[in-house]
Structure formats: structure tokens, C-alpha cells
Amino acid sequence: MPCFKNRMPNLEKLEESLCKIPDDEVLGEIAALLPECAINKFRVGRSRIYDEPREEESNLEAFTMILDNSCQSVVLMKVDGHNVTFPSQCCRKLYSTILNEEPDEVIRIPQNCSTWHELRRFRVTGSRCYELFTYNGPNWNTKAEKYFWPKSFTNKFTKHGLEYEDEARRAFIDATGCNVVQCGMVVSHSNKWMGYSPDGIIFENGHPAALLEIKCPWNGAKQTITEVVRTCDYISDQSLKRKHKFYGQIQMGMAMLNLKKCFLVLYAAFDRSILILEEEYDEEFAENMIIRIKKKYFENMIHIICDKDDK
Structure with a gap:
């Protein structure tokens, strides 16, 4: 059962014609019924991404080269081609509405600012990837919740x-x-x-x-x-x-x-x-690690974001 079903009485009708409805309308209905949900907060956050101080204009050419070079990664191409299964339809719909910021804008947001923290919240990042790669425990709900919503601390x-x-x-x-x-x-x-x-x-x-x-x-x-x-x-x-x-x-x-x-x-x-x-x-190590993490992310973790919004 989709996570939003009990909270959104119009969902069945929406599902029938979802492919014909612009994304903004879908997001608008979710936002109206669930104003405190993670999707809406993330969406609102996206509208403020351009208000953050950005890197110097002189670096734009270098940033373009960095992104163009990244696109040629053989491992990323292989990872993209590795199919995974969403645990439910709500997760597939959720994934289509989040993490849609333009890479050429994200790269200009300074590290450690509030927007940078929000941009990385639902992503697998370098400093946190190994813990997912090596985790084989049974309690993925707890693991995913702590990963996406970690307790803030500085030591x-x-x-x-x-x-x-x-x-x-x-x-x-x-x-x-x-x-x-x-x-x-x-x-x-x-x-x-x-x-x-x-x-x-x-x-x-x-x-x-x-x-x-x-x-x-x-x-x-x-x-x-x-x-x-x-x-x-x-x-x-x-x-x-x-x-x-x-x-x-x-x-x-x-x-x-x-x-x-x-x-x-x-x-x-x-x-x-x-x-x-x-x-x-x-x-070889990188390819194996990232493919295994992708499987865990989509099959064991992403659904917790839907569950969070459903509560």
C-alpha cells in the first residue's frame, strides 16, 4: 500500500492520471495535505538554494570541467545500468520528486552551510558510504532513519x-x-x-x-x-x-x-x-562497493522517507 494513501484520499485518482499531471501539481497536492512532510520541506529548501553565497565566478570554468569529467566515469555508467527494485510504488514516485537540483548549481554551494547539509541529507556521500557498504544487520529501518536524520553533534x-x-x-x-x-x-x-x-x-x-x-x-x-x-x-x-x-x-x-x-x-x-x-x-573495489550500496539504498532505505511522511 502506498505510504500516502491514508492521508491523501485523492491518491487513487491521481495515480490513474499521474503521467498527465505536471510535477508541480503533484508536489502541490502533497504540500497542501502534508505541509510538514520531508518532501515539502526539501522542495521549499530547493527554492532557497540560489540564495546561498556561491563560489567565485572565476571558478565556473573549472566547475564545468569537473562535472564534464565526472560524466565520463565508467563506474558511474555501470552503476546507472544496474537495475534495482523499489520496495513499493510510493518509493518510485518519491524518488522522482526529490534530489532534482542541477549539478552545476549544487557544486557552487559552499560546503558546511545549511543548504549543503540539506542537499546531502537523502544522498549517499563519501564520508558515510563505507558504513552502508559494510552494514549487514537486520534493522534497516533504524539504520536508514539514523542515516537520513542523524542527531546533530559536534565534538x-x-x-x-x-x-x-x-x-x-x-x-x-x-x-x-x-x-x-x-x-x-x-x-x-x-x-x-x-x-x-x-x-x-x-x-x-x-x-x-x-x-x-x-x-x-x-x-x-x-x-x-x-x-x-x-x-x-x-x-x-x-x-x-x-x-x-x-x-x-x-x-x-x-x-x-x-x-x-x-x-x-x-x-x-x-x-x-x-x-x-x-x-x-x-x-574493481569502487564498482563493487557502489553497486552494493545502490541495492541497499533503494531496497532497504528509501522507503523510510515515505514512512516518515506518512506519520
């Missing part, structure tokens, strides 16, 4: 990372001379349920060439980077461990952005020391 670790990210990026640029472009979230044209917000994209000869990801460990506030790495649980032999959320994060990033390498920067604010690791694209 000393996240504060430290945000505080020193710009400093770490500058240290990387000073050490390498690389041309680093910053942007908002990159949304897949063919897989709108995915989004990735890089710490930077390195350009070479005017084209995207590598992903930049930055980690500022908390103990780097009082230790050098050499000391930090000795006790780091995700680095082994100067390389990122495969079975770790950061590995999943950068592999999703390279798949989405169609890049073959990632520079992972570890930064110690204590003495402004850095460690730069060059990680290669693992296409």
Missing part, C-alpha cells in the same frame, strides 16, 4: 578537523606547488542519489587530474605528524588500509570524479608538519 575531533583544514590545504600547496580547486558537492548526473564533497581537486594542464582529501588527527595538536602516524589505525606501511572508511571514501570520490589517483594529506597542527600519501584508484 572536539570534528571541530579540530574543520579548524585546520584550510591550513593543511595551504601546507600541501606550498609543499607541492599543485593547483587546487575547491568546490561544493559534486552530484552525479546519472546517479542523483550520490554526492561527493572533495577537500580539493588538483588540476594539471587545465584539467582535473587528482583528488585531494585532508585529515587532521586530533593528536596532531600536540604531536608531530611522524608521531601521529605511529599510532594511526588507518595507515600501514605508508598506505591507507583497505578495510577502513577512509579507503571507501576516497575510492567513491575517485569513481564519482573520474580520477585515477588521490593525494591523502595528514596534517599535524602542532608543528605544521604533513604527510602526503598517493593512493591509486581501485576501480
Whole structure:
């Protein structure tokens, strides 16, 4: 039974002629009957997307190149062609009404602003993809609800990372001379349920060439980077461990952005020391991970958004 049925007496009639009704009219009826639903709040939020401060106009050409390069990702093409089953018709209709922002506008919204948080709410993102990839538990309703509506919190670790990210990026640029472009979230044209917000994209000869990801460990506030790495649980032999959320994060990033390498920067604010690791694209891992996540997203998670609106 569609999730909205008990709350929308006209739904059966609407279903019969849905293909003939403009999307705005469908959304308008939902909004009128369910003003507090997630769909309506997300729709209203979309109308404010252009009011947010956006990146400098000088970056627009670079943003276009980033999105054009992303469209050529072989893995994303394969993921798009991998069919999944919606758990019910309401989920199919819901998916057609959300996550429809234009990628060339989303990429201009600065990271960590309120609109950026809303744009990523119902998407699988780099920092959260590995937890879905590895989750095989039975309680998907709870998992999905916590994923889509997480409790807001900020701890000393996240504060430290945000505080020193710009400093770490500058240290990387000073050490390498690389041309680093910053942007908002990159949304897949063919897989709108995915989004990735890089710490930077390195350009070479005017084209995207590598992903930049930055980690500022908390103990780097009082230790050098050499000391930090000795006790780091995700680095082994100067390389990122495969079975770790950061590995999943950068592999999703390279798949989405169609890049073959990632520079992972570890930064110690204590003495402004850095460690730069060059990680290669693992296409087989990325493809397997993203296809499995897509199946879980559509078959186990998206229905919870409908359920939320039905309550």
C-alpha cells in the first residue's frame, strides 16, 4: 500500500492520471495535505538554494570541467545500468520528486552551510558510504532513519578537523606547488542519489587530474605528524588500509570524479608538519562497493522517507 494513501484520499485518482499531471501539481497536492512532510520541506529548501553565497565566478570554468569529467566515469555508467527494485510504488514516485537540483548549481554551494547539509541529507556521500557498504544487520529501518536524520553533534575531533583544514590545504600547496580547486558537492548526473564533497581537486594542464582529501588527527595538536602516524589505525606501511572508511571514501570520490589517483594529506597542527600519501584508484573495489550500496539504498532505505511522511 502506498505510504500516502491514508492521508491523501485523492491518491487513487491521481495515480490513474499521474503521467498527465505536471510535477508541480503533484508536489502541490502533497504540500497542501502534508505541509510538514520531508518532501515539502526539501522542495521549499530547493527554492532557497540560489540564495546561498556561491563560489567565485572565476571558478565556473573549472566547475564545468569537473562535472564534464565526472560524466565520463565508467563506474558511474555501470552503476546507472544496474537495475534495482523499489520496495513499493510510493518509493518510485518519491524518488522522482526529490534530489532534482542541477549539478552545476549544487557544486557552487559552499560546503558546511545549511543548504549543503540539506542537499546531502537523502544522498549517499563519501564520508558515510563505507558504513552502508559494510552494514549487514537486520534493522534497516533504524539504520536508514539514523542515516537520513542523524542527531546533530559536534565534538572536539570534528571541530579540530574543520579548524585546520584550510591550513593543511595551504601546507600541501606550498609543499607541492599543485593547483587546487575547491568546490561544493559534486552530484552525479546519472546517479542523483550520490554526492561527493572533495577537500580539493588538483588540476594539471587545465584539467582535473587528482583528488585531494585532508585529515587532521586530533593528536596532531600536540604531536608531530611522524608521531601521529605511529599510532594511526588507518595507515600501514605508508598506505591507507583497505578495510577502513577512509579507503571507501576516497575510492567513491575517485569513481564519482573520474580520477585515477588521490593525494591523502595528514596534517599535524602542532608543528605544521604533513604527510602526503598517493593512493591509486581501485576501480574493481569502487564498482563493487557502489553497486552494493545502490541495492541497499533503494531496497532497504528509501522507503523510510515515505514512512516518515506518512506519520
